[in-house]
Amino acid sequence: MTGKKLKDGSIHIEMNAKEWSLFRALLGYYDPQLSSANSDVSCPIVGIEADTSIGTDPILEDATQWLSDMKEDHEKALHKRLARWLVKWDERKDEAQDVGTIELPPEEVEGLLQILNYLRMKHWRLLGSPDMNLKKSDDWSEEQLPSVHVMGLCALFQSILLQILYPPNS
Numbered sequence: 001m002t003g004k005k006l007k008d009g010s011i012h013i014e015m016n017a018k019e020w021s022l023f024r025a026l027l028g029y030y031d032p033q034l035s036s037a038n039s040d041v042s043c044p045i046v047g048i049e050a051d052t053s054i055g056t057d058p059i060l061e062d063a064t065q066w067l068s069d070m071k072e073d074h075e076k077a078l079h080k081r082l083a084r085w086l087v088k089w090d091e092r093k094d095e096a097q098d099v100g101t102i103e104l105p106p107e108e109v110e111g112l113l114q115i116l117n118y119l120r121m122k123h124w125r126l127l128g129s130p131d132m133n134l135k136k137s138d139d140w141s142e143e144q145l146p147s148v149h150v151m152g153l154c155a156l157f158q159s160i161l162l163q164i165l166y167p168p169n170s
Helices: 017-027 058-092 106-126 145-165
Strands: 002-005 011-016 099-104
Touching: 002 145, 011 017, 011 145, 017 099, 017 106, 017 145, 058 106, 099 106, 106 145
Parallel strands: none
Antiparallel strands: 002 011, 011 099
């Protein structure tokens, strides 16, 4: 996977068929509705339970509903972007060179980075939130390996995108 940042802030990405296959499979894991990756976001102070003895606060209920609606809208927009990226690559694929390209505007690059980070966190939590610096390759069970691979691929694609956005020599 290679790419370059264009003057308008968008990026141009080229992937060969193997990279695209990995990228597409990785994005296939994205489904925020089925994950509990953000399940603890509702209470940022761990160990503090909500006090329900005072009744419900209509302002808090409205705010909670608004946040829920915003999250749903954001997830729908990310799914639409994801579908558009998959179609764009298929349309621009050069069979002779075995390479496809995508051009993403800055806000879509941010969305892709969010999806990759979401996937990385989801699979890290599925593994029990381990300290990855202390784990060795033979510490993982066969059932855990898909999550380990997803985390590694997400990190790889994130680092490539960040290098395109912020080249080391700039």
